[in-house]
Amino acid sequence: MKKKIMLIVPMLHQGGFERVCVATARLLDPFFDVYIVMFDSKDIAYNIKGLNVIDLHMGVKQELVGKLFNVLRRSFAVRRLKKKLEIDISYSFGPTANVVNVFSRRKEQVWSGIRSYMDMENKRKVSLLCRLSDKILCCSKMIEDELRSEYRCRKAMTLYNPLDVEEIRKKALAEQPRLPWEEDDYVIVSMGREDDVKGYWHLIKSFSLVKKEMSKARLMIIGDGNFEEYRNLAKKLGIADDVYFPGMKKNPFPYLNVGRIYVLSSHYEGFPNALLEAMTLGIPVISTDCMTGPREILKKKYKDNMKCSQENGKRRLEADYGILIANMNPEKNLEPEIEEEEVLLAEEIKRMMTDKGYYKRYKEAALARTKDFSNSAYVEILKQQIG
Numbered sequence: 001m002k003k004k005i006m007l008i009v010p011m012l013h014q015g016g017f018e019r020v021c022v023a024t025a026r027l028l029d030p031f032f033d034v035y036i037v038m039f040d041s042k043d044i045a046y047n048i049k050g051l052n053v054i055d056l057h058m059g060v061k062q063e064l065v066g067k068l069f070n071v072l073r074r075s076f077a078v079r080r081l082k083k084k085l086e087i088d089i090s091y092s093f094g095p096t097a098n099v100v101n102v103f104s105r106r107k108e109q110v111w112s113g114i115r116s117y118m119d120m121e122n123k124r125k126v127s128l129l130c131r132l133s134d135k136i137l138c139c140s141k142m143i144e145d146e147l148r149s150e151y152r153c154r155k156a157m158t159l160y161n162p163l164d165v166e167e168i169r170k171k172a173l174a175e176q177p178r179l180p181w182e183e184d185d186y187v188i189v190s191m192g193r194e195d196d197v198k199g200y201w202h203l204i205k206s207f208s209l210v211k212k213e214m215s216k217a218r219l220m221i222i223g224d225g226n227f228e229e230y231r232n233l234a235k236k237l238g239i240a241d242d243v244y245f246p247g248m249k250k251n252p253f254p255y256l257n258v259g260r261i262y263v264l265s266s267h268y269e270g271f272p273n274a275l276l277e278a279m280t281l282g283i284p285v286i287s288t289d290c291m292t293g294p295r296e297i298l299k300k301k302y303k304d305n306m307k308c309s310q311e312n313g314k315r316r317l318e319a320d321y322g323i324l325i326a327n328m329n330p331e332k333n334l335e336p337e338i339e340e341e342e343v344l345l346a347e348e349i350k351r352m353m354t355d356k357g358y359y360k361r362y363k364e365a366a367l368a369r370t371k372d373f374s375n376s377a378y379v380e381i382l383k384q385q386i387g
Helices: 016-028 064-085 095-103 123-132 141-150 165-172 200-213 228-236 273-280 294-298 340-354 356-372 375-386
Strands: 004-009 033-038 052-055 089-093 109-114 135-138 156-158 187-191 218-222 243-247 261-264 285-288 316-318 323-325
Touching: 004 016, 004 064, 004 095, 016 033, 016 089, 016 273, 016 375, 033 064, 064 095, 089 095, 095 109, 095 123, 109 123, 135 141, 141 156, 141 294, 165 273, 187 200, 187 273, 200 218, 200 228, 200 340, 228 243, 261 273, 261 340, 273 285, 273 294, 273 356, 285 294, 285 340, 294 323, 323 340, 340 356
Parallel strands: 004 033, 004 089, 033 052, 089 109, 109 135, 135 156, 187 218, 187 261, 218 243, 261 285, 285 323
Antiparallel strands: 316 323
């Protein structure tokens, strides 16, 4: 008899752990009975055809009392489903789903997924998960190391996000993206939702410096949001016509594939899927040395060498598979002044754009690295853990 696996997720809107949830369901489906339980089906951005999906119709509440009541409602509903479906393992994605998962425990194994370093900021919640979970699946070694050292949590293990290399490349060629430019040889691309943690104001300011020396350079930021304040910043910098926000795309890969280089300007990440997706398409990458993920992706041994930072003077690192630069100021500044850290990023972009040997080196390195992340490796680890 197949074991029954429940995957719990708040929504299936565009996002990293939502994508991993759907991918996990598809990858495990041939071997187990898999159910996705979601709190609200509004704005589903992923293909769930053929999957067993249960919508609790319990959306977000804004006020504190409503939020607490929602946790209880969701927990009771999930507990009833666990009993009805005779679930063997429940695996949750994201902070709110993790809390519901541990509160709805019956006889099954409870696995909590920590998919972002920001999930570590609430120490009480992390301690709760360490106590009440049977396993904590981390998307990076750095998160696992911190759980083991700071919380003495021996339940933590690293499970990197799955990467469907062939599917990404196939989707990248599936359609022709609609761009506002005739020439697209020098497009800098980034991908992610509109969120302060992504540091997009730094990227836009750095691009304004690149544009002064490279007239054909363009910037495209793909993801959910209206980006109005960033559009205004581009106007202040005189580059409004050269910055494009195509919005959320169910298939973003044709747009991503236009990029000559990929830049990640985040202050925090879990395990940045978009960075690896760009590398899968042979796009060289420049990333902040933020917590967590980029260093593990771009270096063979992520603990080696001092972390890039302005304070220790190590502002950049030519890593094995891409360029790491010091993390930038997390305080949002939408005024057009340019800081030294933005000059540094602009210099890295210009070098990658213009030095053919350098570009070729990191294009080949990007392609080589993606072989280390595969669906088959992900499935094998999960099958071993499920037993």
